[in-house]
Amino acid sequence: MIQITIIGSGNVAQHLIKAFSASKIVEIKQVFSRKKENLLHLIDSEKIVTDFAALEPADLHIISVSDNAITEVSEQLPFNNQLVVHTSGTSSIELLNPKNRRGVFYPLQTFSKNKALDYSVVPFCLEAENTADFKLLETVAKSVSTAVYSISSEQRKALHVAAVFASNFTNHLYQIGQEVCEENQVPFAVLRPLIQETADKINTLDPIDAQTGPAIRHDSNTINAHLAFLQDENKKNIYKILTQSIQHNGKKL
Amino acid sequence: MIQITIIGSGNVAQHLIKAFSASKIVEIKQVFSRKKENLLHLIDSEKIVTDFAALEPADLHIISVSDNAITEVSEQLPFNNQLVVHTSGTSSIELLNPKNRRGVFYPLQTFSKNKALDYSVVPFCLEAENTADFKLLETVAKSVSTAVYSISSEQRKALHVAAVFASNFTNHLYQIGQEVCEENQVPFAVLRPLIQETADKINTLDPIDAQTGPAIRHDSNTINAHLAFLQDENKKNIYKILTQSIQHNGKKL
Numbered sequence: 414m415i416q417i418t419i420i421g422s423g424n425v426a427q428h429l430i431k432a433f434s435a436s437k438i439v440e441i442k443q444v445f446s447r448k449k450e451n452l453l454h455l456i457d458s459e460k461i462v463t464d465f466a467a468l469e470p471a472d473l474h475i476i477s478v479s480d481n482a483i484t485e486v487s488e489q490l491p492f493n494n495q496l497v498v499h500t501s502g503t504s505s506i507e508l509l510n511p512k513n514r515r516g517v518f519y520p521l522q523t524f525s526k527n528k529a530l531d532y533s534v535v536p537f538c539l540e541a542e543n544t545a546d547f548k549l550l551e552t553v554a555k556s557v558s559t560a561v562y563s564i565s566s567e568q569r570k571a572l573h574v575a576a577v578f579a580s581n582f583t584n585h586l587y588q589i590g591q592e593v594c595e596e597n598q599v600p601f602a603v604l605r606p607l608i609q610e611t612a613d614k615i616n617t618l619d620p621i622d623a624q625t626g627p628a629i630r631h632d633s634n635t636i637n638a639h640l641a642f643l644q645d646e647n648k649k650n651i652y653k654i655l656t657q658s659i660q661h662n663g664k665k666l
Numbered sequence: 667m668i669q670i671t672i673i674g675s676g677n678v679a680q681h682l683i684k685a686f687s688a689s690k691i692v693e694i695k696q697v698f699s700r701k702k703e704n705l706l707h708l709i710d711s712e713k714i715v716t717d718f719a720a721l722e723p724a725d726l727h728i729i730s731v732s733d734n735a736i737t738e739v740s741e742q743l744p745f746n747n748q749l750v751v752h753t754s755g756t757s758s759i760e761l762l763n764p765k766n767r768r769g770v771f772y773p774l775q776t777f778s779k780n781k782a783l784d785y786s787v788v789p790f791c792l793e794a795e796n797t798a799d800f801k802l803l804e805t806v807a808k809s810v811s812t813a814v815y816s817i818s819s820e821q822r823k824a825l826h827v828a829a830v831f832a833s834n835f836t837n838h839l840y841q842i843g844q845e846v847c848e849e850n851q852v853p854f855a856v857l858r859p860l861i862q863e864t865a866d867k868i869n870t871l872d873p874i875d876a877q878t879g880p881a882i883r884h885d886s887n888t889i890n891a892h893l894a895f896l897q898d899e900n901k902k903n904i905y906k907i908l909t910q911s912i913q914h915n916g917k918k919l
Contacts, residue, residue: 417716422856424767429703443717443868446784461834465879466801468823473917480797480885480887480888481887484741489704494874503880503892505786505890521856521857521860521869522859522860522863523860523863523864523876525779530863533728534838534859535859536669536856536859536860538856542729546799547899548737548759560855560856560859562854564679564852566745566804566849567850568852569720570845570847570850570895571846571847571852571895572839572850572852572856572857573888573892574846574895575842575843575844575846575857576843576857576860577860577879577881577892577905578839578840578842578843578844578846578901578904578905579840579842579844579864580860580861580863580864580878580879581860581877581878581880581881581882581907581912582839582904582912583861583865584864584867584868584873584876584878584907585825585873585877585881585911585912585915585916586715586831586832586835586836586839586874586878587667587832587836587868588672588833588872588873588874588915588916589828589831589832589911590828590829590831590832590873591832591872591873591874593824593827593828593831594828595823596914597820597823597825598821599817599821599822599824599825599828600815602813603789603791603815603817604774604829604832605788605811605868605869606775606787606788606789606813606830607774607776607829607832607833608833608836608868608872609787609865609866609869610776610783610833611777611784611832611833611836611837611865612774612836612861612862612865612866613865614776614837615809615837615858615861616858616862617738619841619844620837620838620841620843620844621844623776624832624837624838624841624902625776625837626713626828626830626834626836627830627834628757630840631832631863632733633736634733635733635756635825635826638756638823639756639826639827641832642823642824642827643806643827647911647914647915648831650834650907651831651911652830652831652835653905653907654714654903654904654907655835655838658838658842658900658904659834659835659838661840661900662841662900663838663841
């Protein structure tokens with residue numbers, strides 16, 4: 414069994430604990446959490462340590478903390494020349510203290526505490542400083558997922574920006590859709606199948622070929638009617654800017 | 667069997683023909699298309715008429731043409747006091763010529779020519795001028811879908827605006843995500859599971875509770891790094907505006 418240690422108790426750390434608990438080739442040796450009670454629902458109490466000095470070397474140490482704590486946490490580790498990775502989409506591998514061998518183990522998914530996840534389709538984006546370490550990360554990632562990629566720090570930066578557009582901003586547009594519905598006594602449920610189909614479509618079509626709606630049709634009557642309908646300045650502004658962007662960058666049907 | 671006639675040969679008309687061809691209680695009596703060859707792959711040649719004068723009264727006549735042609739087409743129908751509906755999300759019931767009984771039969775879905783669709787989950791938004799006509803529309807819609815709603819012209823206007831945000835604009839954000847990936851040699855495939863999960867999440871969570879990412883965390887380091895990374899002014903502008911909107915209207919985690 415590959416022995417791993419997870420440092421952190423947030424959303425991503427908790428999902429990793431769940432994912433590895435089901436793995437047949439990876440064993441969680443220790444988990445670090447400032448407060449033991451954060452993780453008691455997920456793992457045996459004796460595996461949880463609350464003091465950095467209690468951490469022991471393992472085959473792999475995964476630091477899953479907020480980006481601005483990565484450097485400090487990696488300094489606090491009480492060992493050298495071990496494999497230590499972080500799970501951040503935005504942070505360079507360089508943030509990790511060089512007293513250990515460094516890497517990145519970035520699961521590209523939107524993790525919510527209250528939603529179960531099928532880890533087998535979560536893309537894991539891996540980076541390491543040498544081939545042997547990369548192979549180990551690959552083995553660990555493949556024990557939970559079928560989608561494992563080698564992604565450099567520079568590529569990962571792009572991927573994270575792309576993910577903000579395609580996931581975070583998209584979810585905010587769902588929220589606006591819900592607000593417009595509910596302000597007008599339309600149940601949001603009416604919109605849900607459309608949202609689902611919009612996401613499903615790009616499994617078989619490129620987004621540029623899947624674009625529909627008044628913007629890409631240059632249907633200015635509908636666009637003006639929608640702008641007149643929207644009272645909220647923020648929604649109106651978002652509507653205008655995204656309509657212009659579709660018209661300048663989309664493919665005319 | 668309920669006899670219906672479909673007027674139009676575009677995307678929505680073609681999907682309706684497909685959907686009703688499988689119905690056990692609805693029969694397509696006639697279809698109007700200016701060019702017969704547009705529909706020969708979907709329906710028997712003798713049911714296609716190319717001249718308005720050849721249209722006969724049926725139980726229901728569905729006009730599925732571009733919004734700005736609805737009024738003219740409804741005038742051209744060679745009969746009176748029949749049930750005539752349009753399929754538009756944006757057009758008022760009033761656009762239909764009052765010589766016939768009027769209604770709306772609006773399937774809220776994003777219809778692409780090259781993507782098959784499960785009609786049973788397509789929401790149908792119905793409106794009619796009297797109860798008997800509404801009941802007939804309901805029977806017809808329920809013969810293909812389990813999601814049938816009574817939606818007034820005013821509600822439908824809101825719903826269409828909401829759909830533009832939640833579907834058309836969302837798809838454009840997928841396109842931007844793909845561009846950012848491919849400009850940086852990252853396969854778009856890495857992003858697809860995230861897009862899927864983002865849509866899946868709102869089946870169990872409200873969007874406001876599902877929001878993740880640097881904007882809602884008020885993580886200004888990451889936001890500034892992303893803005894510095896984006897060279898394209900349009901993408902930068904969209905990033906700024908949606909980040910501000912999330913920060914002003916989201917729920918702080």
